[in-house]
Every structure is written in C-alpha cells, then in structure tokens.
Amino acid sequence: xxxxxxxxxxxxxxxxxxxxxxxxxxxxxxxxxxxxxxxxxxxxxxxxxxxxxxxxxxxxxxxxxxxxxxxxxxxxxxxxxxxxxxxxxxxxxxxxxxxxxxxxxxxxxxxxxxxxxxxxxxxxxxxxxxxxxxxxxxxxxxxxxxxxxxxxxxxxxxxxxxxxxxxxxxxxxxxxxxxxxxxxxxxxxxxxxxxxxxxxxxxxxxxxxxxxxxxxxxxxxxxxxxxxxxxxxxxxxxxxxxxxx
Amino acid sequence: xxxxxxxxxxxxxxxxxxxxxxxxxxxxxxxxxxxxxxxxxxxxxxxxxxxxxxxxxxxxxxxxxxxxxxxxxxxxx
Numbered sequence: 001x002x003x004x005x006x007x008x009x010x011x012x013x014x015x016x017x018x019x020x021x022x023x024x025x026x027x028x029x030x031x032x033x034x035x036x037x038x039x040x041x042x043x044x045x046x047x048x049x050x051x052x053x054x055x056x057x058x059x060x061x062x063x064x065x066x067x068x069x070x071x072x073x074x075x076x077x078x079x080x081x082x083x084x085x086x087x088x089x090x091x092x093x094x095x096x097x098x099x100x101x102x103x104x105x106x107x108x109x110x111x112x113x114x115x116x117x118x119x120x121x122x123x124x125x126x127x128x129x130x131x132x133x134x135x136x137x138x139x140x141x142x143x144x145x146x147x148x149x150x151x152x153x154x155x156x157x158x159x160x161x162x163x164x165x166x167x168x169x170x171x172x173x174x175x176x177x178x179x180x181x182x183x184x185x186x187x188x189x190x191x192x193x194x195x196x197x198x199x200x201x202x203x204x205x206x207x208x209x210x211x212x213x214x215x216x217x218x219x220x221x222x223x224x225x226x227x228x229x230x231x232x233x234x235x236x237x238x239x240x241x242x243x244x245x
Numbered sequence: 246x247x248x249x250x251x252x253x254x255x256x257x258x259x260x261x262x263x264x265x266x267x268x269x270x271x272x273x274x275x276x277x278x279x280x281x282x283x284x285x286x287x288x289x290x291x292x293x294x295x296x297x298x299x300x301x302x303x304x305x306x307x308x309x310x311x312x313x314x315x316x317x318x319x320x321x322x
Contacts, residue, residue: 169283
C-alpha cells in the first residue's frame with residue numbers, strides 16, 4: 001500500500017520540521033522528491049541524507065517570478081511533477097489592532113498566493129497525465145481562528161477554499177486536491193511558544209501531547225497515494241483531538 | 246484540407262476521443278463534440294504547444310468550433 005515508486009513530488013518548506021518529514025515520508029515510499037525552501041544549506045543536508053531521488057530546488061516564495069519558475073524547474077529536475085505539497089508557511093503574529101499591512105501581506109503572499117501559483121503551474125502537467133496529487137498544508141487555526149494570528153488564519157482558511165475549488169475543477173482529470181491541517185506539532189514554529197502557552201494548549205488536546213512531524217507526513221503520504229484516489233476536497237485534521245470537525 | 250486543419254483535427258480527435266468525421270467546420274467543441282469547459286482550456290493549451298503560439302484568454306473565448314480554431318491559428322501562425 002501507498003507505494004510511490006516512479007512518482008515525482010515537490011515539497012515546499014522542506015527545510016522545516018514538517019516539510020522535511022513530509023519529504024522523507026514520500027521518499028521512503030519510493031518517490032523522487034524536489035526539496036524547496038529559502039535556506040539552501042538545510043535542503044542540501046536533507047538531500048545528502050536521502051541519497052538518490054532527491055533534488056534541491058531553492059526558492060523564495062515571496063518572489064512571484066521565482067514561484068512561477070519553480071514547477072517547471074522541478075519537472076525538469078525530476079522528469080515530471082506528479083505530487084505537489086504546499087507546506088511552506090510563515091507567521092507574523094500580532095494582535096489585530098497592531099497588525100500592519102506588511103505583516104498581513106507577507107503572510108498572505110507566502111502562505112496563500114505562492115501556493116496558488118504553484119498549483120497553477122503544476123496542474124497543467126497533471127491534467128495532461130490524467131493523474132496528480134496536490135496536498136496543501138493548512139492548520140487547525142484556519143478552522144478555529146486564533147488570537148494574534150488573523151493573517152495566518154486568513155491565509156490557511158483561504159487555502160482550504162482554494163483547494164476545494166480546485167478539487168471540483170480537476171476531479172474529472174484524475175487530480176485530487178486535499179488539505180492536511182496539523183494541530184500542535186513539535187517544530188521550530190511551536191518552540192517559540194512559552195511554557196505557559198504550551199501547557200495551556202496541551203490542556204485542550206485529548207491526546208495530552210504534541211504531535212510529531214512524522215504524524216503529519218503520514219497523512220500526506222496517504223493523500224498522495226494511488227489508494228486515496230477517491231478522496232478530494234477533504235481536510236484531514238491531525239491534531240490529537242484538539243478540534244473535532 | 247490544409248496542414249494546419251489536419252493538425253488541429255488530430256488534436257481534437259485525440260483529446261476528445263471523437264470520430265474524425267464528426268470534426269467538421271462548424272462542429273462546436275461543447276455542443277457537438279462533448280467537451281466540457283475544462284476541455285476547451287486544454288485544447289487551447291494543446292494548440293499553443295503544437296503551433297508555438299500564444300492564444301490570449303479573450304481570444305480563446307471566441308474559439309468555439311473546429312473552424313474557429315483553424316482560422317485563429319492560420320491568422321496567428
């Protein structure tokens with residue numbers, strides 16, 4: 001089950017905790033992976049660790065031209081682009097009263113607009129091949145909202161709407177579009193939280209612990225697989241029961 | 246029939262899976278050949294690739310029939 005031999009997958013934000021685990025997960029199932037991110041060193045390190053079937057594709061997602069060029073570069077490097085995982089995300093947390101236009105814009109640019117451009121660039125080849133998988137990484141807060149994260153939550157909720165619309169348009173072409181919504185996961189992003197914040201959040205998680213990046217990767221591997229061909233427009237929540245929707 | 250028309254017909258036949266004799270001058274992609282809106286977008290993309298031309302969105306909307314496509318490409322090429 002879930003064999004991805006011969007498939008090619010582009011993962012954005014692969015230098016981060018969740019993105020790296022997703023790339024490892026897809027690679028372990030036999031896929032060729034394109035590792036994208038802003039910082040080249042961690043990407044090269046991951047590629048070296050994975051060995052064969054790994055390509056480093058640095059890209060600054062706040063640069064529209066670089067984003068437009070990425071799907072083509074990925075297809076050239078890997079010989080195709082069957083699976084796109086939009087995982088990259090940034091935060092500029094700020095109470096909404098104090099939120100500046102640039103904090104709003106930069107989060108929307110990277111978390112939503114870049115994902116849209118990558119979907120658009122990748123779908124052409126997928127439509128032609130009559131097979132494709134797009135997995136967009138959203139967040140539990142895209143569903144619940146979160147104080148201090150109006151920009152981030154808006155972008156993540158936007159990604160859900162984008163995914164559902166694309167799922168409608170591409171279903172007849174064998175292309176599925178789904179979201180994975182992580183809850184509270186052990187990453188650099190959540191490391192920034194204080195001990196009080198952490199224990200507060202964990203109190204609301206029935207599992208009583210944080211999730212791991214590998215637990216997100218497992219959901220992505222499933223949605224990218226042949227076996228998930230009838231799942232589209234869905235959001236898989238991986239949050240330890242924190243929010244049950 | 247011109248070379249362009251032959252090449253366009255080949256793309257239409259392959260993409261929509263229709264009989265070649267159904268692809269007539271006035272055959273509408275959507276009404277007569279069973280295309281959906283996404284098919285018409287894909288056809289335009291295929292024409293662009295085959296003939297190395299760019300078909301802007303507003304022009305693409307005017308390409309409704311096989312004859313429209315041939316004429317547009319003849320003028321553009």
